Amino acid sequence: MRRPQRRALAKQSRAKDGDEIRLLEAWIDAGKPLPGTKPPPPSEESSAANARARARDVVAKAAAGDYSDYGASTRFDELPLSKKTKDALRKAGYKEMSEIQRAALPHALCGHDVLGAAKTGSGKTLAFVIPVIEKLYREKWSQEDGVGCIILSPTNDLAGQIWEVVRKVGKHHNFSGGAIVKRTGIEQEKERINSLNILVCTPGRLVQHFDETPNFDCSNLQILVLDEADQILDKNFKSQVDIILSQIPKARQTLLFSATQTKSVKDLARVSLKNPEYISVHEQASTATPDNLEQCAMIVPLEQKLNMLWSFIKRHLKSKILVFLSSVKQVKFVYEIFKKLRPGIPLKCMHGRMKYEVQQAIVAEFSESTSVLFSTDIFARGLDIGNVDWVVQVDCPESVALYIHRVGRTARYNKKGKSLIFLCPEEERMLEKLKATESKIPINVRKPKVEQLEQISQNVAAVLVKFPNLQQLGKRAFVTYLKSVYLQGDKEVFDLSRFSAESFAAYASSLGLPVTPKIRFVSHKKNVSKKDMKDIDVKQMKHKAEVIEINPQVNRYMLADDGPDDDILYPKKPNTDANIYDGLDDILSPKVPGTDTHMEPEKIDELAARPLKKKKLKINMHRPVGTRVKYDDEGNAIDPLASLAEEVGPEDVIHKDKILQRYAEMLREMQEDDKEDKAQHKKSLHEKKFEKKMKLKRRRQEETDAVSDDSGSEPDRNQNMSSKGKKKYFNNSDDDEGGDAAKGRDLLAQQEALALKLLGKMHD
Numbered sequence: 001m002r003r004p005q006r007r008a009l010a011k012q013s014r015a016k017d018g019d020e021i022r023l024l025e026a027w028i029d030a031g032k033p034l035p036g037t038k039p040p041p042p043s044e045e046s047s048a049a050n051a052r053a054r055a056r057d058v059v060a061k062a063a064a065g066d067y068s069d070y071g072a073s074t075r076f077d078e079l080p081l082s083k084k085t086k087d088a089l090r091k092a093g094y095k096e097m098s099e100i101q102r103a104a105l106p107h108a109l110c111g112h113d114v115l116g117a118a119k120t121g122s123g124k125t126l127a128f129v130i131p132v133i134e135k136l137y138r139e140k141w142s143q144e145d146g147v148g149c150i151i152l153s154p155t156n157d158l159a160g161q162i163w164e165v166v167r168k169v170g171k172h173h174n175f176s177g178g179a180i181v182k183r184t185g186i187e188q189e190k191e192r193i194n195s196l197n198i199l200v201c202t203p204g205r206l207v208q209h210f211d212e213t214p215n216f217d218c219s220n221l222q223i224l225v226l227d228e229a230d231q232i233l234d235k236n237f238k239s240q241v242d243i244i245l246s247q248i249p250k251a252r253q254t255l256l257f258s259a260t261q262t263k264s265v266k267d268l269a270r271v272s273l274k275n276p277e278y279i280s281v282h283e284q285a286s287t288a289t290p291d292n293l294e295q296c297a298m299i300v301p302l303e304q305k306l307n308m309l310w311s312f313i314k315r316h317l318k319s320k321i322l323v324f325l326s327s328v329k330q331v332k333f334v335y336e337i338f339k340k341l342r343p344g345i346p347l348k349c350m351h352g353r354m355k356y357e358v359q360q361a362i363v364a365e366f367s368e369s370t371s372v373l374f375s376t377d378i379f380a381r382g383l384d385i386g387n388v389d390w391v392v393q394v395d396c397p398e399s400v401a402l403y404i405h406r407v408g409r410t411a412r413y414n415k416k417g418k419s420l421i422f423l424c425p426e427e428e429r430m431l432e433k434l435k436a437t438e439s440k441i442p443i444n445v446r447k448p449k450v451e452q453l454e455q456i457s458q459n460v461a462a463v464l465v466k467f468p469n470l471q472q473l474g475k476r477a478f479v480t481y482l483k484s485v486y487l488q489g490d491k492e493v494f495d496l497s498r499f500s501a502e503s504f505a506a507y508a509s510s511l512g513l514p515v516t517p518k519i520r521f522v523s524h525k526k527n528v529s530k531k532d533m534k535d536i537d538v539k540q541m542k543h544k545a546e547v548i549e550i551n552p553q554v555n556r557y558m559l560a561d562d563g564p565d566d567d568i569l570y571p572k573k574p575n576t577d578a579n580i581y582d583g584l585d586d587i588l589s590p591k592v593p594g595t596d597t598h599m600e601p602e603k604i605d606e607l608a609a610r611p612l613k614k615k616k617l618k619i620n621m622h623r624p625v626g627t628r629v630k631y632d633d634e635g636n637a638i639d640p641l642a643s644l645a646e647e648v649g650p651e652d653v654i655h656k657d658k659i660l661q662r663y664a665e666m667l668r669e670m671q672e673d674d675k676e677d678k679a680q681h682k683k684s685l686h687e688k689k690f691e692k693k694m695k696l697k698r699r700r701q702e703e704t705d706a707v708s709d710d711s712g713s714e715p716d717r718n719q720n721m722s723s724k725g726k727k728k729y730f731n732n733s734d735d736d737e738g739g740d741a742a743k744g745r746d747l748l749a750q751q752e753a754l755a756l757k758l759l760g761k762m763h764d
């Protein structure tokens, strides 16, 4: 009895969906925004009650065939969205649209390709998730239709986060989908991937499925989304994205979003956008970063960075702080050391070498509690953690764009936040870039209060003595930091030759290391695959912790999931928004009025307290690729040619001349051996022959003796016979043949002996 009822209900619901889809399609078509149009500013009279009434009115009119121009909507419920989506949005607390949502949703809903740019934390995720769900709903997509949408994200964690938003918004719909991340094994994924309608994944994982999953089919794809599009389209993902684009239909909708959007025509041509809407809602804004973000920079010499970070944390024990370092080793080292030194606030660390579940657990914990999270750039883009008070960049970001993404982990969606970046004096150029008008970053330079700077190098050294394994980690943190600087593409900012050998030594000692680890920079073969290069590095690091070779072709991202010290201070540049920095008084820096951004030399002397006068390393970073710079024990660069002899060890290179010489020697030896063998063989033949002769002689003698004992005639006959026999023995043709055969055997034996010798020599 129940079954027919259920079937009837399903039928009813399908009919209802069908009606709703017809209504939505008519509404979308009738009220769609004209290409290139932006929404008008929201009207003033929007009390919550008014807005709700207006939304009800809009929907009622649409149902009656009077479709509104939804391009001007300010609330989600004024848009031509399915009831299921609206209900989910309402339950999740999303009512008013953000600026990017207002601008992008009307275009995306009516099927336009969109290239969306808006500040970090401004709600870009919903701006692409809603159109995805609505498109599949209107297409009546079901499990049997296979993959209808792919959302690409640069990291697994971000893919997981986006999937959660898809789940939240699509919870009343019947789509299947998932974040294809390393949590589930690839084999399990292969089994289910063809039945998923919405895939959220990294380009690498998707390509793996194209390569390995039988019958993996995306030929029905309706929408492709690239979150953090500029990163997905950059050279690090190029080959993977090209494969993906070759496997999906060209007739699709494409949505590209990022806070730092690509404007490269080449990039956009690759994704074959069709009349895209370029929506950059904050293009006219005075800042590229969130308005509620207070930003500050400090010039900190390499060897004082750890002290500075420690002192900062000790003064912010009630804050949620996200700290960016440039390599996994640094993250691990700083985390382990600070944990041992107990600053009085929970510490966490996160990097790409962790299991996905562990990363998720850490993110969840960090969201909940006041703590310090040390992280690589795996966390820099997209991740949405509530209420981060401070973002501290201990190591300089590789670009202004990365700076924007890192600081964007705080001050999200109307919340307040603060950020602090430590820059070495050698990286001063980055400060200029951040302050450049076109960067639109209102950053304020502060100088720390020296008296509040805690010197922890000795404590760190004591920890290393107690925990020797941390010493290894310290060495690796040291070398990977230098490595990351060396591998940076922007040599205006990252130039190791600007650092003195003494600052390296002081940096090593600030990490508690008793000696400065040796570093060697090497260029490896061209055309080595990224994976191989990574392996080379890892291998080298495994067996020689102190001498690390750096391949300039190793991409920086490879390290990412793999720092600096003293305070030099810039006087603060006058800023018309000076009072927005009031909240920063509590870092370690009093405000210094003035316009000059030069370093104060007396401060450098006072604070850096460097043991020796700076001596510049003679490193030519602009040398042609393929040459190697080596350093001696003091850290001085050795002339590449001078070090060539040393570099080319017998085990490294096989010399052709030497090989030929060795072969000639072997041949001579073998010929001599040959002569000896022949002589030996001849001798042994002679001996045998002689022995036979003697035997015969003896026998004949015996016979003669026997005959002489007999009667007369017979012995002559016998003698004749024996002499005949003797003659016959030596002269008959059989015997002649036997002699040739013996010669042949001898020759064969000689050859075998020779071959054996030759083999023996070769093995030697």
Ligand SMILES: Nc1ncnc2c1ncn2[C@@H]1O[C@H](COP(=O)(O)OP(=O)(O)OP(=O)(O)O)[C@@H](O)[C@H]1O
Residues within 6 Å of the ligand: 093, 094, 095, 096, 097, 098, 101, 118, 119, 120, 121, 122, 123, 124, 125, 126, 258, 259, 381, 382, 383, 384, 408, 412, 413
């Ligand atoms: N309309 C809205 N109303 C209320 N909160 C919203 C709205 N849209 C988004 N949010 C919230 O704002 C926060 C940031 O959103 P989201 O992660 O989409 O930002 P983003 O622009 O993608 O940032 P990023 O550039 O860092 O990736 C999230 O916590 C999200 O839940």
